[in-house]
Every structure is written in C-alpha cells, then in structure tokens.
Amino acid sequence: MTLLWTLALKELRDGLRNRWIAAAIILLGALALALSLLGAAPTGSVRVSNLDITVVSLASLSVYLIPLIALMLSFDALVGEFERGTMMLLLTYPVSRWQVIIGKFIGHVLILAIAIFAGYGGAFVIMSIFAGGGTEGWQAYGMMMFSSLVLGAIFIALGYLVSVLVKERATAAGTAIGLWLVFVVLYDLLLFGALLLDKEQMIGQQLFSVLMLISPTDSYRIFNLSMFEGVSQAAGIAGIASEAGMSGALLISVMLLWVIVPLLATLLFFQRREL
Amino acid sequence: MVNSNTTSNVISLQAVSKQYGTETVLCNINLKVRSGECVVLVGHNGAGKTSLMKLMLGLTQPTSGTVEILGGNPAFSAAVAQRMALGYLPENVVFYEAMTGFEVLTFYARLKGLSGVECKNLLALVGLDSAAKRKVGTYSKGMRQRLGLAQAMLGNPQLLFLDEPTTGLDPVLRQHFYELIDRLHKGGTTSVISSHALNEVEARANRFVIMKTGVIVACGTLDELYQQAALPVRLQLSVTPGKATGVAERLGAEVNIDRVNNQSISLSCLKEEKMPLIRHISSLGEAVHDMQIMPPRLDEIYNHFMNGEPL
Numbered sequence: 001m002t003l004l005w006t007l008a009l010k011e012l013r014d015g016l017r018n019r020w021i022a023a024a025i026i027l028l029g030a031l032a033l034a035l036s037l038l039g040a041a042p043t044g045s046v047r048v049s050n051l052d053i054t055v056v057s058l059a060s061l062s063v064y065l066i067p068l069i070a071l072m073l074s075f076d077a078l079v080g081e082f083e084r085g086t087m088m089l090l091l092t093y094p095v096s097r098w099q100v101i102i103g104k105f106i107g108h109v110l111i112l113a114i115a116i117f118a119g120y121g122g123a124f125v126i127m128s129i130f131a132g133g134g135t136e137g138w139q140a141y142g143m144m145m146f147s148s149l150v151l152g153a154i155f156i157a158l159g160y161l162v163s164v165l166v167k168e169r170a171t172a173a174g175t176a177i178g179l180w181l182v183f184v185v186l187y188d189l190l191l192f193g194a195l196l197l198d199k200e201q202m203i204g205q206q207l208f209s210v211l212m213l214i215s216p217t218d219s220y221r222i223f224n225l226s227m228f229e230g231v232s233q234a235a236g237i238a239g240i241a242s243e244a245g246m247s248g249a250l251l252i253s254v255m256l257l258w259v260i261v262p263l264l265a266t267l268l269f270f271q272r273r274e275l
Numbered sequence: 276m277v278n279s280n281t282t283s284n285v286i287s288l289q290a291v292s293k294q295y296g297t298e299t300v301l302c303n304i305n306l307k308v309r310s311g312e313c314v315v316l317v318g319h320n321g322a323g324k325t326s327l328m329k330l331m332l333g334l335t336q337p338t339s340g341t342v343e344i345l346g347g348n349p350a351f352s353a354a355v356a357q358r359m360a361l362g363y364l365p366e367n368v369v370f371y372e373a374m375t376g377f378e379v380l381t382f383y384a385r386l387k388g389l390s391g392v393e394c395k396n397l398l399a400l401v402g403l404d405s406a407a408k409r410k411v412g413t414y415s416k417g418m419r420q421r422l423g424l425a426q427a428m429l430g431n432p433q434l435l436f437l438d439e440p441t442t443g444l445d446p447v448l449r450q451h452f453y454e455l456i457d458r459l460h461k462g463g464t465t466s467v468i469s470s471h472a473l474n475e476v477e478a479r480a481n482r483f484v485i486m487k488t489g490v491i492v493a494c495g496t497l498d499e500l501y502q503q504a505a506l507p508v509r510l511q512l513s514v515t516p517g518k519a520t521g522v523a524e525r526l527g528a529e530v531n532i533d534r535v536n537n538q539s540i541s542l543s544c545l546k547e548e549k550m551p552l553i554r555h556i557s558s559l560g561e562a563v564h565d566m567q568i569m570p571p572r573l574d575e576i577y578n579h580f581m582n583g584e585p586l
Contacts, residue, residue: 008386010371017373033565085369089426092332092363096355275334 003095007103007196008110015073015111017243024069028119030178031065032058035128051127051259052234053139055144058120059224062148063217067155067180069115072097073108074159075176078270079169086273098268104264112152140228150255155180157262164269187215213246216258223251284343285434285465286331291340293326293489301489302324308467313460315476316469318486318575324469325366327437327486330361331467340370345434359387362432366439366469368423372412376422378401379411380429387430390576399423401455416443424455435459435466441475451490453479477573485580492580497573504579506571507531507543511558513565514538522562526555 015021036054078101081087090100124141162175191211195203203211212218226232227248278485286308295299300324306532308314316324329335333349344361347354370379378395398404401421406414414422420443427435437456441449453475456466470476476483483500485493493500516538523535526542530552534541544552549568556563571579 002388003386006382010382010560013378014371014373085365086371088329089363089365089368090386091334092358092361093383093390094355094358095386096352209290274336275329 002102002107003099003186007100008107009207011104011107012110014225015107016065016219020073021111021114024115025087025118025122028065028115029122030087031061031122032120033126035061042193042226052228052231054127055137055140055228055231056234057245059144059148059213059221062151063221064184066112066116066148066152067184067217070108070112070152070155071159071176071180075172076157076169077104077108077160078118078163078266079166079172080163082273082275083169091275098267101160101263101267101270103140105153105160108156109149109153112156116145116148120148137228137231140231143227144224146152147220147223147252147255150252150259151216154216154255154258154262155183157259157266158183161269164266164273183215183217190219191215209246212252213254215257219251219254222246223255227251283309285312285345287341287343288331288465289335289343291330291342293323293330293335294338299489301330301337304491306484306491306494307541310465311405311463312459312481313466313468313479314484315412315480315486316467316468316481316486317471317473317476317573319581321488322486323489324486325438326468326489328438328469332361332436333358340355347485349461359430360433362427362429364420364423364427364433364437364440366417366442369409370422373410374416375408375410376418377407379422380436382423383426384429389430394425397428400428401425402451407535417448417583420444420452421448424425424452428455428459428465431459431462432464435464437468439469439471441470441472448483449475473577474572483573485577493576497576500573500576501571502546504571504576505545506575506579507545508549508571509533509541509569510544510552510556511567511569512540512563514540515562515564518562522559525559530555 014158032054038057039239062167078087081090087100091097095103120141158179162179166172166175195208212222223246224231284307286306288304288306291301291304292299293496301440304327311363316327318324326335330337331344331349333342333344333351333354336350336500342349343356345356347357349357354579369383372384374396377394380398381391384391384394394458395404395407398407401424403421406418410423411419411422424437424440427437435456440456443453444452449472456468457479460466468476468480469475476496481495484491485500495503512522518538519535523532523540526532526540529544531544532540532542542552553566553568556566
C-alpha cells in the first residue's frame, strides 16, 4: 500500500509541479462559471433552476473536455518512461508491474479529481452565493462532478492502453487523439447516421439502447441529462433513460467496466512487455 | 528451493539464449558468480553485455535456458522482494528531469522502504549534497552518474549491476567512483560491471568475461585468461652500450628476439619458457645489467580473443 502511495504521490507531485493541476482547475472553473452565467440569462422566470441548466450545459461540454484532459494526462505515462529509460530503472526496484500501473492510475485520478472538484466545485460555490438552486439541483451537480471523474478515469485507462501498446510517444499522442475522436464524435455521428438511414427497420429501441449504453460518453450523457427530473426537463429529454430501462446504477456500472477492462488489458500487455 | 550446488552462487546462468525476433543477441551463456566476487563484462558495443544484465535483472526473459539470481528466477513475480537486495546503474542513466536530486533519491528510497536520512548520507557520499536541491535536468553528465551510483547503493545491496559506470567521467571522478565501489566490496557486495575501460578495471576485478556478438569467448581471472590466450611475455634487457649484438648472439637462435639496438634487447617468450629463459639470461654475466618483465595486459588479451588469433 505504501508502495502504491509512493508511486501515486510522484504523479501527483508532477502534476502540481508542471502547473498541470492549476491549469485544469482554472479551465474547468472558468468554463463552469461562464456556462452558469450564460445559462442564467434566458431563464428569467422559467421553472427550471439555474443550476439544472448549468448541469446540462456543463455535462454536454464535459463530454468533450474531460476525455481530452484525461488522455493528455495518460498517453505519455508508460511510453514516455519506456522511451526515456526511466521505466527500466524503476522495474529493478522491489515493485511489481501491476503496482506501477495502479500507482500511476491512482495518482492521475487524484489529479483529475482535484481539477474537477476544485474547478467545478469552486464554480458551484460562487454560483450558490449569487443565485440559489434547488436541493435537487445540488445533487445533480454533485453527481455530475462524480460521473465526470469516472468519465475521466475511463480515458486515463484507455490512454494507458495506448501508451503500453505503441513504440513511440508521437504515435501515442496521435492514437490518443484518434481515440478521442472515435469515442466523443464519430461513434455518435455514425450511430445517428445509421439510425437515419435505417428508419427503424433494423435498429429497434432495444438495440439502440444497447448501442448507446456501450459507449462510455453516451452513458455519461444519459446519466447526467436524465437521472434528475429538473435536469432532464432542462435538457428536453425527460424520462428517456427510464423508458429505455437504464437505471443510474446500470449506467455507472457500464462506465466502471470501461475503467476496469482497459486497465486489465494494460496490465496484461505490460506484463509481457520486454524492456 | 535453493539447489545445493548453487548455494554459494549469487548468479547462475545455464545455457541462456536470447533472441529478439530473428536476431540472436545472446547465445548459450553459462556463467556462475560466487558471493563477494567482482566480475567484469568486456566486449564491443553490441556484444550483448547490456542484454545479459537485463536478463539478470529480470527485465527480460531468456528465449531458452535458466537464469537464477540469489536463488530465484528474477523475472518471476516472487522475485520482487528479492530486488530489495539489488542495485543497478544503467548505461547513460536517466532520471525524472523535473525532480531535484534529493526528490529523485527519496522516491527510489521509499520504493525500497528506506528513510530520507539514508538519502542525505548517500548524497553526501557521492558529493552531491550541495546540488541536492537542484533539478536533475540541470545536472552535468558526471553528476547524473553520481546520482545513479547513489541510487544503486540504496539499502546496501547484496548484488550490484553497473553498466558502463565510468563513461563520461573525468579521471578524478573515476577514481572517486571506484573508491565508492571498493567500499561496497569490502562490505561483501557482489558486483557485475560492464566496461570498455580495460585499464581501469584490470586491477579491480576477480574475473573477466569477454563477450563477442552474444557469445562468451573467454572467462576467468587475468592469469587464467593469459594462460588460455598463450600470449608471449615480453622481456626488455638493458645491456652495456655497444654489447647488445654480442649478447643477442649469445642468447642463441631458439630465443625469440624482437628488437636489438645499441643498449637494449627486446625479446618474448611463452609463460612456460619464462623461468628457463631468465636463468639463461642471468648466466650471461655483467653485460646485462637490468631486465624488465612485462606480462600481457588485459587489452592485449582482449584483442587476442576478439580477433581469435594471437597478435
């Protein structure tokens, strides 16, 4: 346990040292504040609270931003150390390879947690001083932060998988961007394209739900946009998830699976890798 | 699970081969290193020295054969705890550039379960105490190498692997470096050092392993290698000026004379012939007033094994 903590703490310190954490906090905080201010303007006397609207816009933006931040943190984590030669020395110490991966993972998730909770949380504190939201809004905002962290953890794990498979850092960077495009943009684009062409002949409600569920970004969207009533009304998709039979627990489980499977695959490839 | 005949061996390699794809980097390596020995690997770049070290460190696995370090396979997960007793200085050691020297060393120390106090002492020992708070990125080659040795010395390792430890160090630093290694040896540390600098390691090693394109071409103490190589001993006689030719004639036709000038004669003979020859020379009387005997140096032995033929 102390070993894992030593490894995690090193990553955390790196994040603090190179101002990575500071930059991410400012980026996420500024974004949350800007969206809440913009979101507040047109609402006026509408029933939906400011916070619910903020959750909708923040969740829609986080889907793009959080994976990008997570991949930037993680794509270099292994291949960078292979390339520089620091991994070779590290592995002659009394650490197992799985400890190296899990230690790094803990460190990177902590970095992301600090960025999300300080950035989004800080913005929340400022917002609640100027405009009070309902208690449901508060819960939805909290769940949004938590699920954003899980979304980030998914892309940290995917970034490691890229990092352990490629030979050069440049390839890892390119592959990470490709991965982001596929998960965040292309998958949905293709799915909706297929849906349009298909006109409900092959892809029924059931299959569509499954196709949405298996995409980690879509799970994240559905989780945030439809789990809380106030938010789903603001998003205009009230009741979609419950109709499709998706509970919050199912969505989060799917997302956690997206963390565990790439991590296990990374471990497997790392065990076999020769240095 | 310690085999009775390997108990005294800290390292035991049996018929070890290593291939990367179709390229064979190590072929049928057999090597045993006893506790407390200092073994030096010599060979050209690409001879397989670093590959051999990586195998012994468990960073790679052999294609065939068995590797046993401190009684276990270093590549098995059970060997993780064993690495507590290992120290390794890689060739051209690289550290996390953004960390300070002290931070780097404490990071590694924690992985071995050691405290920060030991790090301070080690940094002082390698002469880096004044630079401890500077980022490693600003360190010179010599300072990195010293930090590398400091990390290898963490926790007084039982077994030390040093890959080209003195490349890029100036002579004073080299001297200091070897003093530190000698200190470890006095504490009973076994070490495997790979080196190009033959004249440096000549006096320090118990045994030499000469490698060529993945094969051990010779292995033994300096004396054994010199015996195996059957290289000639050179003798240099100082003779009364003008009498050199006369002395050379009296030495006889069976003596191999390399060079004669006015006041000196250079000759060579095999090790077995040396004593009879010396007795013969001393019988030549006053004309020969000094004699120097020069056994083959390690670099000559090395060259002999590299070319596969006497010089």
